[in-house]
Amino acid sequence: AVPVLKKQLSLFVSLTVGNSHFIFQLKQDNVVEDISATRGIINFKVNRKLLAQKLLEPFGNGEDDKFGLNSELFNTLTTGTTLVEYSSPNIAKKFHAGHLRSTIIGNFIANLKQSLGNDVIRMNYLGDWGMQFGLLGAGFGQFGSPEKLKQNPLQHLFEVNVVFVLYSNVFFPVFFSFALQVYVRVNKEAENNEDMKQAARDFFRQLEQHESHAVSLWQQFRDITVKEYRHIYERLGVHFDVYSGESFHQDQAQEVVQQLQSRGLLKTSEKGTGVVDLSPNRDVTNVCTVLRSDGTTLYITRDIAAAINRKEKYSFDEMIYVTDKSQENHFSQLFQILLAMGHSWADGCRHVSFGLVQGMKTRTGEVVFLEDVLDEARARMLNNMSKSKTTKELENPEDTAEKVGISALIIQDFKGPLQSDYKFDWDQMLQAQGDTGVFLQYTHARLCRQDICVEAVAFDPSLLSEQTCTAILQHLLRYDEVLYQSAQDLQPKHLVNFLLKLCHLIASAHRDLPVKGSPEAVAQARLRLFSGACSVLANGMRILGITPVNKM
Ligand code: ARG
Known part of the structure; x- marks a missing residue:
């Protein structure tokens, strides 16, 4: 692009694409208050006062929790009822790391969908x-x-x-x-x-x-x-709203077998088991066993029955299953069979899969039960906190340590793509300065200490023109986009990284934008900025399944 002419409130730029030349006119308005260009670069200057005013307005109106949630971006997402099935441990066996992952990931998805206005049914499908x-x-x-x-x-x-x-x-x-x-x-x-x-x-x-x-x-x-x-x-x-389980669908699973039979989808294998042929050429190269030779049904048969039953009972618009990646084939077969049975709604079913957690250890040993991990997270956090003087002011330090410890577990788990395996690392996840759940909580608690006034005190947005302010405001502006990305691919990493970046920006703001000792009007404006940042941080943390602490 080459600047051609600047005239009153417009800039004329010529653009060459291949052999075609365009001249176009960029107009200033009250959002973009200035446009300038040098060869190859066009600069748009945003009206900072307007940005601060518009963005921070909701935080004075008691609409903190609605911030970013009315975006047009969300129009393309599935609305209506979302059924999320997660955790789903096996009875009389201990809860393990995979179930922990399913629990926190499913909870995140349910929270996210709920914030975006869907009716959410949270289901636990017990083994x-x-x-x-x-x-x-x-x-x-x-x-x-x-x-x-x-x-x-x-x-x-x-x-x-x-x-x-x-x-x-x-x-x-x-x-x-x-x-x-x-x-x-x-x-x-x-x-x-x-x-x-x-x-x-x-x-x-x-x-x-x-x-x-x-x-x-x-x-x-x-x-x-x-x-x-x-x-x-x-x-x-x-x-959970519903504790369901495989046992609920015992009898229905037999009916499913009948239906498969009457639709001509059931074949008998050489071993005498009942199978559904899922190979594209129907040459039995990819079969799914739905009936044992003794006539009893299997895990998948119960899943087919359960899915049909849930559709009838809850008429969901989408259903999301959360398990580790070893069950990818299981769910792909499940959805294929449902479609073959004529249940076109199976197109609205998704499997969110995740990788393994390696090396989850406590001080006492190699393999652990979930409760031990929660206990150890709390104990380690309590120990770290005991070095800080504010811990002594806490009414219930164990409770705070528990919440912060759990946030550390969640952020460690959510930072990367869910598909990846990751190494469990106590020291890394509990660092107060690194990109951890502790850092998020610490930032939140520090913001709360500032005595942010949430009442609708008027503030002068023109006092928020420093670069540090603008950086935070521009970042907050992206919140809806980040939620949208997470809702699309159901990965928490977008939101996690957004919140971590926000915390880094807030750390600079604490340094560059003092409240104490500043003139009243400046202090007021800065407090509004901190209050907005604090609300978005807390909202985002809650979606991730983290309870923000006010003191630590
Ligand atoms: N109970 C199973 C397990 O622990 C997970 C169940 C997943 N959900 C389902 N609908 N199959 O492996």
């Missing part, structure tokens, strides 16, 4: 059915005690669980010495115990046939475990 209950039930029959289950349900279930795991040959971390003793004792007894294996099969059959003894035991196991999960969710600040 509460399957052969593992045969093993657990049989284990309980042999080693369990109804009294102990009443007195100390979790501990006892855990002991039996160790037994159960032994039978299913899954490695299970054993932390408690009592459990270790049971494990060792049972290990000796149970090796090659065919009777026990048979007992497991029998118990599961009784369960499938709804025999009351089996069902009531299963119900107890489920209730106990859900109670424990609820406690973890409360600590994480996560909740």
Whole structure:
């Protein structure tokens, strides 16, 4: 571009693209107050006073939480009802790192959709059915005690669980010495115990046939475990509208098999299992097993039934599943089968997948249960905080340490693309100065200390013309765009990086724009800027699933 002529409020620029030449006229108005050009560069000067005034207006009107949410950008996103299914741990097994990731990612997606005005249904789909209950039930029959289950349900279930795991040959971390003793004792007894294996099969059959003894035991196991999960969710600040589970769709799964049959989609394999052929040329090169040879259904069959049932019950406009990437093929098959069955709404289903967390360790050992991670995050944070004098003023330092510790976990998890695996690193994630959740909380708490007046005190926007002010204002202006990006690809990193950058800008502002000692009007204007930045920071943190602390 080459400047040609500057005349009154317009600038004429000539532009050459290939062999074509254009002359165009750029007009100043009250938003762009000046336009200038040198060869190859056009400068637009934004009216800083207007920028400050427009942008900071909502923060004096008690509309802090609506900031950035009425953007036209959002018009292309799916509106209506969004069902988000997340966390979905397995009953009577411990919650692991993958479930933690699913929990915080799903919570973020649900929060985001909700802020954008969708009706959101938060669903937990428990792994509460399957052969593992045969093993657990049989284990309980042999080693369990109804009294102990009443007195100390979790501990006892855990002991039996160790037994159960032994039978299913899954490695299970054993932390408690009592459990270790049971494990060792049972290990000796149970090796090659065919009777026990048979007992497991029998118990599961009784369960499938709804025999009351089996069902009531299963119900107890489920209730106990859900109670424990609820406690973890409360600590994480996560909740669910619906606790569903695989068990709910046991009978419907059989109906699904019928429907597949009547639509001609079900084939019998050489092994006698029921399969759906998903290969493009129908040459059975890509099949999905939906029925075992003994007539029982599988994980995917229950998922097909569950999806259809949810559509009928909640008539969602979109449904989002959050699990680790090992289940990518599962969900792709699920959506393909639903479409083949004529459920075109399956186009509105998405699977958000995430990578592995490597090296999650506590001081006590290699593999950990989620509660231990939360406890350690709190303890480490409390220790770091004890070095600062403001900690002594806190009413409940444990509670603050818990919230800050959890923000550290969340930011570490959300910084990169969800698909990537990452290395769990306590020291890095808890740094107060780096790009961490602690830094976000620290910035928020420091802003709160400034006594930001949220009332509609008039302020003079022309007093916010410093470069540091403009940088913050321009950054805040991008908030809607960042939410839009996150809503499109369902990745929290856009919002995380936006908030971290905001905190760096705020740190410069604390240095360059003192409030104390400035003339009243200047102080007032700066406070308004800080108050706006603080609100956007808090809003963004809440969407990520972080509870901002006012003091730390
Ligand atoms: N319970 C499963 C697991 O822990 C996750 C369930 C995911 N959701 C689903 N609809 N299949 O691996």
